[in-house]
Amino acid sequence: MDGIIDKTHGAGGSATAELIRDIFREAFSNDYLEPLSDSAVLPPADGKKIAFTTDSYVVKPVFFPGGDIGRLAVCGTVNDLLMSGAVPAYITAGYILEEGLDIQDLKKIVCSMADTARESGVKIVTGDTKVVEPADPGEPGLMINTSGIGFVDISTDISPANIRPGDAVLVSGCLGDHHAAILGSRMSIKNNILSDAAPLVCMVSGLIGSGICIHAMRDITRGGLATILNEFSSSSGLHIRIEETAIPVSEEVRGFCGILGLDPLYMGNEGKCVFVLPEEDQDKALDIIRRSPYGEKAEVIGKVTSDPADVTMRTAIGGVKIVSPLYGEGLPRIC
Amino acid sequence: MRSCALWKSYRSGVMKLSDAAEYLKEYKGRELRLMEVCGTHTAGIVQNGIPSMLSERIRLISGPGCPVCVTVTEYIDRLIALSHEPGNVIVSFGDLLRVPGSAGSLNQARAQGADIRFVYSPSEMLTFAKKDRYRTFIFAAVGFETTAPVFASMLSQAEEEGIDNIRLLTSLKTMPKAIRRVSDGIDGFLAPGHVAVIAGTDAYKRLSEELGVPFVVSGFTGKELTAALYALVRLAGKEEAGFLNLYPRAVKSGGNGKARAAVRSFFEAGDAAWRGMGLIQGSGLYLREKYIKYDAGSRNLDMDRNVKGCRCSEVITGKCDPGDCPLFFTKCTPEHPVGACMVSQEGACFNCMKNRI
Ligand code: SF4
Numbered sequence: 240m241d242g243i244i245d246k247t248h249g250a251g252g253s254a255t256a257e258l259i260r261d262i263f264r265e266a267f268s269n270d271y272l273e274p275l276s277d278s279a280v281l282p283p284a285d286g287k288k289i290a291f292t293t294d295s296y297v298v299k300p301v302f303f304p305g306g307d308i309g310r311l312a313v314c315g316t317v318n319d320l321l322m323s324g325a326v327p328a329y330i331t332a333g334y335i336l337e338e339g340l341d342i343q344d345l346k347k348i349v350c351s352m353a354d355t356a357r358e359s360g361v362k363i364v365t366g367d368t369k370v371v372e373p374a375d376p377g378e379p380g381l382m383i384n385t386s387g388i389g390f391v392d393i394s395t396d397i398s399p400a401n402i403r404p405g406d407a408v409l410v411s412g413c414l415g416d417h418h419a420a421i422l423g424s425r426m427s428i429k430n431n432i433l434s435d436a437a438p439l440v441c442m443v444s445g446l447i448g449s450g451i452c453i454h455a456m457r458d459i460t461r462g463g464l465a466t467i468l469n470e471f472s473s474s475s476g477l478h479i480r481i482e483e484t485a486i487p488v489s490e491e492v493r494g495f496c497g498i499l500g501l502d503p504l505y506m507g508n509e510g511k512c513v514f515v516l517p518e519e520d521q522d523k524a525l526d527i528i529r530r531s532p533y534g535e536k537a538e539v540i541g542k543v544t545s546d547p548a549d550v551t552m553r554t555a556i557g558g559v560k561i562v563s564p565l566y567g568e569g570l571p572r573i574c
Numbered sequence: 575m576r577s578c579a580l581w582k583s584y585r586s587g588v589m590k591l592s593d594a595a596e597y598l599k600e601y602k603g604r605e606l607r608l609m610e611v612c613g614t615h616t617a618g619i620v621q622n623g624i625p626s627m628l629s630e631r632i633r634l635i636s637g638p639g640c641p642v643c644v645t646v647t648e649y650i651d652r653l654i655a656l657s658h659e660p661g662n663v664i665v666s667f668g669d670l671l672r673v674p675g676s677a678g679s680l681n682q683a684r685a686q687g688a689d690i691r692f693v694y695s696p697s698e699m700l701t702f703a704k705k706d707r708y709r710t711f712i713f714a715a716v717g718f719e720t721t722a723p724v725f726a727s728m729l730s731q732a733e734e735e736g737i738d739n740i741r742l743l744t745s746l747k748t749m750p751k752a753i754r755r756v757s758d759g760i761d762g763f764l765a766p767g768h769v770a771v772i773a774g775t776d777a778y779k780r781l782s783e784e785l786g787v788p789f790v791v792s793g794f795t796g797k798e799l800t801a802a803l804y805a806l807v808r809l810a811g812k813e814e815a816g817f818l819n820l821y822p823r824a825v826k827s828g829g830n831g832k833a834r835a836a837v838r839s840f841f842e843a844g845d846a847a848w849r850g851m852g853l854i855q856g857s858g859l860y861l862r863e864k865y866i867k868y869d870a871g872s873r874n875l876d877m878d879r880n881v882k883g884c885r886c887s888e889v890i891t892g893k894c895d896p897g898d899c900p901l902f903f904t905k906c907t908p909e910h911p912v913g914a915c916m917v918s919q920e921g922a923c924f925n926c927m928k929n930r931i
Pocket of ligand 1: 883884885886887889896899900901902903906911912913914915916917923
């Protein structure tokens with residue numbers, strides 16, 4: 240199937256059927272999708288709790304260094320499920336295609352979704368397609384919504400309310416990569432920064448499976464690490480102190496941020512998360528994270544204390560500053 | 575001269591960061607009010623936690639070097655009016671979109687349907703303009719000596735390629751005269767490093783002699799800022815004037831001649847209104863007659879309306895702290911800014927809020 244997307248592809252007639260057959264069904268094929276009926280009928284949950292999430296992806300450009308909107312749409316939802324302690328199982332895919340989109344580009348994006356779903360161990364079980372006029376006729380794109388279902392053990396309880404004084408704070412790798420990759424490509428800046436969009440299934444299931452009691456975890460997306468730590472601090476009523484020198488940021492992202500006046504603490508990733516867990520488990524956890532895919536650069540970056548709720552950072556030159564949540568917007572959308 | 579000895583110890587590496595930091599923390603001399611002129615310095619100081627490293631006798635005051643903060647409301651109003659004219663597209667750096675004019679901000683105009691785009695580099699506007707020749711793209715050209723060359727180079731590219739559907743609404747300003755305006759009660763200045771890269775240091779040497787207070791040009795890293803503050807406190811503590819360039823890797827005394835020549839060829843000096851400071855003669859840059867076809871009506875945008883209770887003018891001139899403003903963190907927050915100093919990442923109120931100092 241070639242050419243570009245036009246209104247007929249969203250009209251529900253033969254062009255829609257062709258699109259579904261040749262692009263989506265071909266890439267995603269599985270038993271639940273196959274009947275192509277109005278809804279996917281899934282097996283019973285087996286005594287587990289069900290985690291259910293949804294997110295929409297509108298990033299431009301749709302292809303960027305290190306990934307594309309399709310990989311992002313699967314990783315985002317898979318990681319959201321993981322963060323509640325769920326094992327991701329099924330996701331849906333809703334497409335809003337802009338007229339003029341190259342069908343080969345759509346195919347690439349759909350294949351990338353299929354690959355990422357396979358890597359994450361999830362099935363794409365149902366979907367929808369609509370066609371709209373392009374916002375910018377010079378650059379027709381697409382938007383994707385994914386919803387996901389995962390299963391959580393009855394005993395699992397991961398919540399910032401469980402954070403205790405003395406807990407260690409870990410991040411799974413370098414901050415800011417996705418954000419910098421998107422900004423860089425929007426601004427046509429040549430560098431080697433790649434988006435870190437990745438599903439963290441092995442890392443998180445490895446930690447949970449090892450019996451480590453994770454008190455809180457969150458994937459570091461919009462708002463950055465600073466905003467998440469502030470949420471952790473206010474929901475637990477505890478103080479979080481981090482060390483600037485321990486926070487992993489690649490040399491290239493650091494340079495990029497320096498030029499644009501950006502702060503990696505406020506930048507989004509799509510394949511990094513922050514964990515808060517008991518200090519006695521910190522070394523074991525660090526080892527598990529570093530040995531899982533996408534976790535080689537993990538570090539312990541700080542500690543929870545019983546001081547009044549706030550987030551502070553000891554800076555590289557020995558000052559102390561308050562780390563506030565992200566204020567305002569300022570930056571373009573990155574997911 | 576004292577400043578020479580300081581400079582030598584810095585160059586030879588004798589002045590260690592830890593020594594400088596200890597001196598600043600333990601300083602017991604006369605009370606000092608030091609002004610960092612440049613908004614990027616304000617942000618760097620907060621970023622590095624420097625206020626926590628200073629003796630109580632040292633107070634840092636943010637100066638008028640945040641371009642968005644010193645933009646008057648009439649300029650914003652004019653941009654908004656232009657944005658509603660059919661066929662116009664406004665292009666701007668991000669921060670400006672949220673700055674309140676006398677009735678609303680560019681963001682609000684955008685929500686009402688105006689085509690307003692936010693870019694990181696003015697050259698992106700040329701790409702838009704080439705793609706869409708039937709619309710006029712107007713850049714909100716706000717900035718100081720540092721930003722002016724970027725606009726000059728954009729215009730020279732437009733000239734070369736014959737791109738005629740671009741305009742600038744300029745609010746470009748030059749620094750030295752504004753520093754003189756706010757110098758009352760200030761014991762020393764961290765001179766704006768970026769500005770000095772382009773404009774050179776001669777003007778600051780002269781100002782230092784004229785005002786009888788020290789000026790130290792600083793870089794932007796935590797170490798550079800600490801070293802510069804150390805030097806400034808050493809000089810100001812002894813009430814010595816003096817000029818030091820502690821950013822020599824980037825700043826030459828004559829500045830960047832090429833960039834200055836480019837600016838001179840497109841722009842000429844004129845009077846400019848600064849928010850909170852009024853009209854300062856010859857402190858603005860405007861397109862020359864020869865290039866007036868690129869101007870979107872930038873002259874005489876002098877009116878400045880402050881919201882009742884807002885103390886932006888005093889904050890910008892160092893006469894009060896953000897915390898003294900009754901609207902600070904009550905009515906005026908980064909999400910709902912009342913004054914420009916709460917909008918910009920370089921603004922005094924935003925940074926004060928961020929560090930809750
Ligand atoms: S708090 Fe807001 S209103 Fe008050 S001086 Fe600062 S910016 Fe102006």
